[in-house]
Amino acid sequence: MQNIVPGALQRLRAADIIHMAGLGVAAAGQEYCRSGAVHATQRDGARLAGIVEIPHNTISSAEMPTAEVRQYSVDIEVQSASSWVGNCQCGQSTSVTLCMHAAALLYQWLAHPVAFVSTVTKKQESDSGNEEAKALEPTPKPDNASAFTKPSGVVRNPVPAGGLQDILTQLGLSELRGIAREYEIITIGMNKLQLVEAIRDVLNQPEAVRKVASTLEKPQRQLLAALTLAGGSMTDDELRGLFERFSLGQPGQLQSVLLILQGRALLFRTSLSNTSQQRTGLGGSLLDIGWYVPMEVRAALRVMVPITPFTIKPDSEGGEVPHTEEREPYSLLADLLLVVRILDGYHLTSTDEWRERSTAARAETFAFTRSSIPLSVDGSVPVPSPDDMPSEALLAATRSSFERSPAFLRFAIQLLRLADILHKDDSGTSYLRALPNAAQLLLGPTRKDAMRDLFELWLTQSSYSELYDLREDGLRLRCRATSLNIPILRPKELDEENSEARAALIALLAQAPLNQWINFTAFARFVYRLHPTFLQKRQRLFTSPHWWLELEEGHPLRPLQLGDWLHAEIYYLARFLYGPLHWWGICDTSLAPDGRLLAFRLTPLAGWLLNGVELDEEFPTQNYPDLANPLQILDGEALLVSSSSAAWPLIEMLEMFTEAVGVRNGCLCYRLTPKALGDALSRGKRPADLLALLRYNVSQQHSDGTEHALAPVMAQLERWVASYGRVRIYTGVTLLGTADATVMRELSLTTALDEQIVRTVHPTLYILKKTGSERILDDLKRRGQSPLVHDEELYGTE
Numbered sequence: 001m002q003n004i005v006p007g008a009l010q011r012l013r014a015a016d017i018i019h020m021a022g023l024g025v026a027a028a029g030q031e032y033c034r035s036g037a038v039h040a041t042q043r044d045g046a047r048l049a050g051i052v053e054i055p056h057n058t059i060s061s062a063e064m065p066t067a068e069v070r071q072y073s074v075d076i077e078v079q080s081a082s083s084w085v086g087n088c089q090c091g092q093s094t095s096v097t098l099c100m101h102a103a104a105l106l107y108q109w110l111a112h113p114v115a116f117v118s119t120v121t122k123k124q125e126s127d128s129g130n131e132e133a134k135a136l137e138p139t140p141k142p143d144n145a146s147a148f149t150k151p152s153g154v155v156r157n158p159v160p161a162g163g164l165q166d167i168l169t170q171l172g173l174s175e176l177r178g179i180a181r182e183y184e185i186i187t188i189g190m191n192k193l194q195l196v197e198a199i200r201d202v203l204n205q206p207e208a209v210r211k212v213a214s215t216l217e218k219p220q221r222q223l224l225a226a227l228t229l230a231g232g233s234m235t236d237d238e239l240r241g242l243f244e245r246f247s248l249g250q251p252g253q254l255q256s257v258l259l260i261l262q263g264r265a266l267l268f269r270t271s272l273s274n275t276s277q278q279r280t281g282l283g284g285s286l287l288d289i290g291w292y293v294p295m296e297v298r299a300a301l302r303v304m305v306p307i308t309p310f311t312i313k314p315d316s317e318g319g320e321v322p323h324t325e326e327r328e329p330y331s332l333l334a335d336l337l338l339v340v341r342i343l344d345g346y347h348l349t350s351t352d353e354w355r356e357r358s359t360a361a362r363a364e365t366f367a368f369t370r371s372s373i374p375l376s377v378d379g380s381v382p383v384p385s386p387d388d389m390p391s392e393a394l395l396a397a398t399r400s401s402f403e404r405s406p407a408f409l410r411f412a413i414q415l416l417r418l419a420d421i422l423h424k425d426d427s428g429t430s431y432l433r434a435l436p437n438a439a440q441l442l443l444g445p446t447r448k449d450a451m452r453d454l455f456e457l458w459l460t461q462s463s464y465s466e467l468y469d470l471r472e473d474g475l476r477l478r479c480r481a482t483s484l485n486i487p488i489l490r491p492k493e494l495d496e497e498n499s500e501a502r503a504a505l506i507a508l509l510a511q512a513p514l515n516q517w518i519n520f521t522a523f524a525r526f527v528y529r530l531h532p533t534f535l536q537k538r539q540r541l542f543t544s545p546h547w548w549l550e551l552e553e554g555h556p557l558r559p560l561q562l563g564d565w566l567h568a569e570i571y572y573l574a575r576f577l578y579g580p581l582h583w584w585g586i587c588d589t590s591l592a593p594d595g596r597l598l599a600f601r602l603t604p605l606a607g608w609l610l611n612g613v614e615l616d617e618e619f620p621t622q623n624y625p626d627l628a629n630p631l632q633i634l635d636g637e638a639l640l641v642s643s644s645s646a647a648w649p650l651i652e653m654l655e656m657f658t659e660a661v662g663v664r665n666g667c668l669c670y671r672l673t674p675k676a677l678g679d680a681l682s683r684g685k686r687p688a689d690l691l692a693l694l695r696y697n698v699s700q701q702h703s704d705g706t707e708h709a710l711a712p713v714m715a716q717l718e719r720w721v722a723s724y725g726r727v728r729i730y731t732g733v734t735l736l737g738t739a740d741a742t743v744m745r746e747l748s749l750t751t752a753l754d755e756q757i758v759r760t761v762h763p764t765l766y767i768l769k770k771t772g773s774e775r776i777l778d779d780l781k782r783r784g785q786s787p788l789v790h791d792e793e794l795y796g797t798e
Helices: 014-021 023-034 100-111 119-125 129-136 164-169 173-182 192-203 206-213 218-229 236-245 251-263 275-280 295-301 331-343 392-399 406-418 438-443 447-461 465-473 491-509 520-530 569-584 604-611 624-628 645-657 674-682 688-699 711-722 741-750 770-782
Strands: 038-044 047-059 065-080 083-088 233-235 268-273 289-292 323-325 380-382 422-424 432-434 476-480 517-519 547-552 587-591 597-602 631-634 638-641 659-664 667-671 733-737 757-762 765-769
Touching: 014 023, 014 100, 023 100, 023 164, 038 100, 047 100, 065 100, 083 100, 164 192, 173 192, 173 251, 192 206, 206 295, 218 236, 218 251, 218 295, 218 520, 233 236, 236 251, 236 289, 236 520, 251 268, 331 392, 331 406, 331 422, 331 432, 331 438, 331 447, 331 569, 331 659, 331 667, 392 406, 406 422, 406 447, 406 465, 406 569, 438 447, 438 645, 447 491, 447 604, 465 476, 465 491, 465 569, 491 520, 491 569, 491 604, 517 520, 520 569, 520 597, 569 587, 569 597, 638 645, 638 659, 645 667, 645 674, 645 688, 674 711, 688 711, 733 770, 741 770, 765 770
Parallel strands: none
Antiparallel strands: 038 047, 047 065, 065 083, 233 289, 268 289, 323 587, 380 476, 422 432, 476 547, 517 597, 587 597, 631 638, 638 667, 659 667, 733 765, 757 765
């Protein structure tokens, strides 16, 4: 199926490449394609890969120009004319623009599509294709890569319409020479194109960038660091506000700071392509000009978030110690499995809204009637709850067996629904069903992959539930309405803006240190100075916002004012830390006695999820004394085991040979049934390990000599295993029986009996091939013998 060329590649045109890369970069890429610089081209579905060889002129010690050929490994997945995922060793390709090497690869596809070898075909022909298939894998991220290139914290800031080469090309020759002098580049005999190439190459050298940045004065370094942490791009107004909020100098000093940063190629003023403007149709010339820190500079500087350490000590007034809450790695997956088991088989009523992820995605408009919308003097209406919000009945059913906060249960159910681990019955009935392999998925050997996939899914595709939960802090979520009192806001628009707010905070936390308590109040004020509008970033594009938060009717809170920000955004930030991020295990929290968040600490799991730092973990082994501890017996028949990754070997055995019957006492509950045991034995499974585990438990007698509670369960299991039999059915065969073994031996010597035997049931009873049995009958008749023949379908069993 992957050999079929996807529609996105079939519809690709030269105009699309110009749109992706810009006119100048596209022209350079086309020239490289024509000169034969593209080699080793491959295709895997909609993903193209290849190597682009570019000659570079260098100056030798004798100042003689020499030619040097550099190779750039490129891969790009074209999703549509305006959407792609590209990667190149030069580092110029982004999610918005392509480099000249990627453009050359796309022009090569347009000119010679047959030259792109399908990796699927090569893999089917021989194993030798494995080495070439590696070219389709993304280039490994260097150790000094910035957090802004990771999928976990992608900041959707405006980016230049072209790459670094385009930006440098737009500068004057004198500006380029000034930048070259800062980086000690010899400019004698160089034309403008050679200067651009030389500056671009030196900016790809982290040590050279750090050396130049170290010569900056404190205000210049601080502004550059703040811009880097903010995503690398800003408009004039945003930059001016940033300069003032961080008190980096007098307003008149901003221009001189910017000139110094520009003169060292650490900051550029250029045209920006804002994806939010494209979606809302508000692209304008004034909004398209801004300031941009190149990706190469951000990757080289390694800017960390400044923090204020927090020491956990008793409250000075009441003498109470703050309450510290910690989460074990992967504990969220264990809790999700408990929720799955509770709701598996739950009957949905008319009050339970359950929209499948596979159905027509999200609703385009809010589903409520005009009569249910209260009138407002400012022409606004309250934003309804997200369509994936669980009903109160569903939460009550879950909480009756699993005591957790309503906020956590809402989060867990929404996540399970988003991942389709919990879904409506496929037969169309109003019952919830869980994936059959849910336990293995969440607690088994692949739980690490499941954790990563669920985190990425939540980060990019969940609803605006965090925004809606602010009503618990007394805030009102309002949106503008038409004259007919119909909201002009779409649910998807609010989902995307909430996702962008999550991504901005995740990208910022990715730059914070691990295993260190961070003062929340100080961190929140830093977020205000850096991203005051992180929650309503798109709304600044409108003359009047489409939605807002307010404490009193008709008085929207303005995030640029610190007083208003401390009444809204700080609550969102606090909930984000002690809610979802704490549940994921990304951070531990320290709470005051009244529930206020005092501090948080990023865990090693945060290093893995946010920065890709591998975790050191040991998978549980099958040790009977260790496995026996979490096993409990209830009412003489129910087996209870704690839901945890450490108990997975035990859970795996119970999943295989017993029937899951929900949750009891906060533990997974199983029951031995003949059907479950019979199904496992029919699949070739053997309960030896389960029996050995039960025998170990039974051997641990009580001190008073009474029988262990597991003894009846083990005895029942042993009886069922002993009484289990296998039936093998043979059709299309002949059953041969003789009076005694002597006659059978005589037949074996005088006929071709041995060649026709399918199975020996008994020394006097054989199962023969039906075609071969006719030959044996003919031999016996020629010898004058008349065997008794039953001409009917026989079934042999054993």
